[in-house]
Amino acid sequence: xxxxxxxxxxxxxxxxxxxxxxxxxxxxxxxxxxxxxxxxxxxxxxxxxxxxxxxxxxxxxxxxxxxxxxxxxxxxxxxxxxxxxxxxxxxxxxxxxxxxxxxxxxxxxxxxxxxxxxxxxxxxxx
Numbered sequence: 001x002x003x004x005x006x007x008x009x010x011x012x013x014x015x016x017x018x019x020x021x022x023x024x025x026x027x028x029x030x031x032x033x034x035x036x037x038x039x040x041x042x043x044x045x046x047x048x049x050x051x052x053x054x055x056x057x058x059x060x061x062x063x064x065x066x067x068x069x070x071x072x073x074x075x076x077x078x079x080x081x082x083x084x085x086x087x088x089x090x091x092x093x094x095x096x097x098x099x100x101x102x103x104x105x106x107x108x109x110x111x112x113x114x115x116x117x118x119x120x121x122x123x124x125x126x
Contacts, residue, residue: 031067032126034063034064035064035067035126036125036126038060038063038064038068039060039071039123039125041056041060042056042057042060042071042119042123043120043123043125046116046119046120046123047120049112049116051083052075052079052119054075054076054080057071057072057075058072060072070122071119071122071123074118074119074121074122075119078115078118078119079115079118079119082111082112082114082115082118083112083115085111086100086108086111086112086115089101089104089107089108089111090108
């Protein structure tokens with residue numbers, strides 16, 4: 001009789017441990033999926049060579065809370081100043097087309113690539 005009780009208790013304990021481990025892993029998977037879904041708009045904008053607005057970054061901060069503070073910090077301290085610097089190298093050419101001036105095209109491309117790279121580093125899929 002004692003052996004039967006021990007077997008039932010061991011089975012019960014391992015069932016509870018398995019349930020807790022599975023639950024914890026499922027929560028981690030859900031958080032990862034939520035994070036990836038939230039950063040997807042920024043990644044799409046960056047990969048299509050468009051400028052990310054602060055509104056999009058703020059929306060992500062609202063959705064993710066503490067997990068998005070790093071993205072917001074990189075946006076404000078690194079990405080935005082670089083984009084502003086790249087924009088200062090733009091102007092109208094002889095045909096009225098707005099874009100990087102020929103004299104600054106290489107510097108513009110370098111700054112744009114660096115800004116994009118920094119944002120993509122913090123917006124990696126998990």
